């Protein structure tokens with residue numbers, strides 16, 4: 001049976017187009033129809049979420065799992081009592097643990113430029129832990145264990161004072177971390193907002209803004225909520241919400 005003329009023409013057009021590497025009208029029409037996207041992946045609720053009720057030792061390993069490859073060289077520059085590392089297997093990362101208490105000031109780290117994959121920073125986050133006179137340091141009496149864990153137990157070197165002293169440490173540590181980190185390295189920073197001298201200071205915002213100037217992109221943010229209730233010893237009139245949360249900020253060195 002003879003093919004209709006129109007069909008024969010289409011077939012010839014196709015052969016010619018193939019020969020010359022061109023598209024026929026039909027191919028062009030087909031290409032213009034959007035293809036249905038096939039989505040990969042699986043449905044799951046087993047994902048890391050941004051807000052947690054718990055403690056540092058629970059949340060910190062999960063942040064590393066998400067953002068830092070096993071075997072990475074990690075410098076924890078405020079290692080303190082090593083609480084962050086309590087639930088992490090010993091050989092999972094190449095950990096370099098330092099602290100002022102063991103003689104390494106994070107403002108002058110003993111590492112080559114661009115040599116570290118990840119830096120972890122958790123300095124004293126309350127101005128009360130950075131007073132010039134050690135007798136005026138916060139965390140006295142029954143709170144001395146808290147003070148010993150969170151501050152270096154020494155007075156600050158004078159200027160700047162109060163909340164500015166807290167920021168000064170974060171900013172100087174950020175600059176030094178930037179120096180020792182490789183490009184695309186990860187910088188994990190623990191912080192908490194504070195009310196100082198009756199004024200609200202959103203420390204996490206101040207850090208994010210300053211670090212952006214240094215070349216850090218704020219890739220992730222975790223909120224950690226305390227499990228126990230916060231209390232106040234001498235409350236006259238409440239002015240600000242009592243903070244029962246802190247942050248882990250995750251930065252990437254982009255330049």
Ligand SMILES: C[S@@+](CC[C@H](N)C(=O)[O-])C[C@H]1O[C@@H](n2cnc3c(N)ncnc32)[C@H](O)[C@@H]1O
Nearest residue numbers: 078080081082083084100105106122150151152
């Ligand atoms: C909040 S604690 C760190 C707790 C630690 N992340 C842990 O898991 O135990 C703050 C630490 O910062 C340290 N520190 C304060 N100023 C420092 C500085 N200039 N250089 C290095 N470490 C400093 C203190 O000695 C203290 O151990």
